[in-house]
Amino acid sequence: MPESEIQSCLTTYYCCPKEFLPEFTAAPHSGAPGYFHLGPDTTCYGHLSTQTPAPTTDQPLPDATKDIAIKDNKVQLPFNPSEILTSLRHETYMGPDARSGTQSLTAKIYYAIRPFLPVSARKHLQKLRLRNWDKRPFPRWPVDFSADNLHDQLLLISLRATGAERLPFIWFWPDGKSACAMMSHDVETKTGRDFCPTLMDLDDSRGIKGSFTVIPEERYEVPASYIDSIHARGHEVAVHDLNHDGHLYDNRPQFLERVARINDYGRKFSAQGFRAAVLYRNQDWFDQLDFAYDMSVPNVAHLDPQRGGCCTVMPYFIGDILEIPVTDIQDYSLFNILNDYSIEIWKRQTALILARHGLMSFIIHPDYIIEPRARATFEALLDHLAQLRDKENVWTALPREINQWWRERAAMKLVNKGSAWQIEGQGSERARIAWASELDGRLSLEICHPDRSAAEGRA
Template sequence: MKDAVVERGALRLPFDPDQVVDNLRFERYCGSSRTDSFLSGALANKLYYLARPFLGVSVRRHLQKLRLAGWQSIPFPHWPVDRTVEQVHETMLRLCVQAHDGEEVPFIWFWPERFLSCAIVTHDVEAVEGRDFCPALMDIDESFGIKSSFQLIPEQRYALSLSFIESIRSRGFEVNVHDLNHDGRLFASEANFRDRAGRINQYGRAFGAHGFRSGALYRNLAWCGALEFSYDMSVPNAAHLDPQRGGCCTVMPYFIGKILELPVTTTQDYSLFYILNQYSIHLWKSQIAEIMEKHGLASFIVHPDYIVESRTRDTYKSLLAYLAELRSEGKIWIALPREVNEWWRARSQMKLVRQGNNWVIEGPEKDKARIAYAVLDGDRLTYEPSLKYRERPRLREDSDLGYDIKALETHRPRSNPAQMRSAPQMIS
C-alpha cells in the first residue's frame, strides 16, 4: 500500500485490489498446502472414509486429531477469524475518502433496518440419531425465538420422508441439502462431481431447498456452477480444524458466479467439543466479537447428533441465549440463511441515487435498506451506522470517489484497476 498514490479526484494503485480479494475468497492462495501431509491428503481421506464404518468413535477422534496436528502454527488465514477481505476494502475506502479531503462516502448499509451484524444458525443432520433429535432441537431453538436451517443428507445415511421435511418447514424452519451421501468423495473427480451434482439438484427440487452445504466442508469452487442452488454454505472462513484447509478470509457473503456464498465464519460444534475439548462458549463469543467489529455474518454449524447429550446441549443453549441477548440490544439480525440470501441479492441490485439534495436508495426491498457513511476518524475509517438523516449529500456533484463502493457487497470487475474512477451515482 506504500505505493498507492492519492490525488484529488483519483486513487492510483500498483495492484488490483479486486484480484487480491478474489484470491482470498476463492482460496487461490492455497496452492498445494491442502495436501501437504499424508494425514491430510486425498489418499488418507479416501482410506479414512472407507474404514469409517468400522472404526469406533474414540479411534475416529484420535485419527482426526492426528490429521489436524500442528493446526495452531498455521500462519494464514488468521485464527480464529480472518477478516483480510474486509481490511482490504476498508483500506481502499480510507484512501478514497482521503483523496477527497475527508469527505464522507455514503453507501447502502450491509444489513436491513439498523442491524449492525447478522447471524444464522444451521444444523447439519449427520445420522439417524441426529434426524430423530430434530423435533426436540426445533423446540430448543424456538424457546429462544430463533429459527434455523436443517441440512439433510439425501442418500444412504438415513431414511427421509416428505412428511419429515414438511414437519420442519411447517414450523418456519428451513430445509437444505447436505452433500449427497456424505462419503467424503463428492469432489474426488470432476466427472464424479458432475454426476452427483445432477442428483443433488434433483433432491434440491424435491426438498424445495434453496441452499446447499457439502459434507465436511469439502469444496472446489471452480465446479460450483453445476449446483442449481441459490446459495451455498460450504466455505469456511479459516479452516484450521476442517479436513480441507484454507479459508475465504471474509466474514461477508459473496458471489461465486450466480451462487451466493454464506461462509462458515465460526468454529463448528464438533471441533469445539471434540478437538478443542471446550464446553464453554468463550471461543464462539470472541469470534462473534471479531465478526461484529466488521459488521459481518456470524454463521454457526451445530449438529443435532452432537447435542443429544446434556453437556453439549447446554453449551448450545448458552450460545442461543447469547445471540438472543445481542438481538434484544439491536446488535444482530438473526435470520434464516434463505432470508440472508434474499437480502444480499436485493442489496446487490440496489442503487444509491441523488434526488434533489438527498441520496435515496432505489431497487428491490429498498424500504428495508438504510444509507450509511464511511468517515475518517483521524487515520482510521469508521462507518456511521447511526444512519442518521442527512439534509444534504456531502459529496459534491462533480466528485469522483475513485473506488466503487459496490465492492463492499459484491464483486464487480472493473476495467481499469490501476486507475479506478467511478461516478458518484454508482455508489451503492
C-alpha cells in the first residue's frame, strides 16, 4: 500500500520505516478551522470534526485527545495532521495579513514613523505594542514544541495501534549527538562589519564557528576580501536581505525584482543560506529563493515585529528549501526590550531544547556586542554552548552542515537485513539507529550505541 499523507508526516520527521505505522484516516470535517489542544502542551490550528475549535487562543480550547479512535491497526483522527503541521510551521494560523513585511496596520504605521521619533517616544510605543507579551498563551514562551509534540503523539498512537513494543528510526543528528547548536551573526552596519574579525576571534576561542549574514546593498561596502576572510577562517557567509529596508515582502513585483538580485549575491558570495531583515517572512514565496536553506522563521515571535512562530525546534522543508528556525531569543530583544544582560533565558531555552534533542539557534549581532557589558554576555553564552558541546554531547554546527546532514538523513533508508536493521545512503556512516517506545504513558526515544547496534538492532 502506498504511504498515506499522514504516514509521511511521521516518516519525514523520524525517518522510520512505514511498515511500523498503522493505517491512519482523518475524519471528514466541516466548519471553520480554529485552535484546539492535543493534551496540555500541544496547540493545533486547523479543522476538527468532533468539536468546535476556538477562533482565538485566549479562551479555553477543546482537547481532541479523547476523540482519537484506535482499533485493529487502524487510527481514526478527528483532524488532519498534515494540515495542522503546515498551519504551524508555515504560520498560516496567523492569517494572510501577517504574511507581508509588517503585520498589522498599527505595526505598519509604527515602523513607517519610527525613524522620525525621538528614542523616548520609540521606547514608549514599543512598550505599548509589547504589553503583556509574556502572557500570550500561544505560541508558548520561551519555546513552543507543538509541532514536535504532535509528531511524538502520533508515534505513540502508532505503537499502541500496532501493538509493537518499539519502533526503529534514524536519530535526528549525526554521530549520535544529543542535540544541535548553531550560531549566526547578522552584520547590520559598517561598524558591525569592521568588528567581524574580533567576533571570529571570540567564536574561535571557544571552538565555535558562525554564519555571518551580510547585507549586500546600501548599508556598507562588501569587498571580496571581506567575504574571503570569513570563508578562509572556516566560518560561513549567508545573504541578509538585500538592503535591509524592511520592505522585502511588501508586494510581489518588488519582491521578484529584489529576489533576483539576492540570488545573484548568493552566488557571488558562495552563500547557501538566506535570512530576511527583521525576520520578515512569507513562506508562500520561499520557492523564489535560490538558496539551500532559509533562517528567517522564529520558533516563537512574541518579541519580533512580525508575530507568529513555527512551533518546532527541528529543521523542516518548505518546498525545496530547508528552514532552519531561530529557536532562541535574539540579543537585541534580550538587551533592548527586556533589559537583561544575563544568559538565564538562553539557559532556560537551551535546557528545554536539549531535553527534546532539538536545534538551538542564535542570532548575535556584531553591532550590538561591541560595548563591554553586551560582549561579556555574549562570551558567557559562548562558554555555555562550549559546555553543552563538551558535557552534553551537543553538535555545534554551521547551518550549511546542518543543511547537508538534514538532506542526507531525509534520503537515507532504514532497511531490515534479516536479523538487524541497517541505515543505507550517503552519509549513513554518521547516522545512528534509534528506538521509540512507550514508557509511563509517554514516548521514549533511545539511541542505539554503535558497538551494540548488531544486538540491539534486532526487530
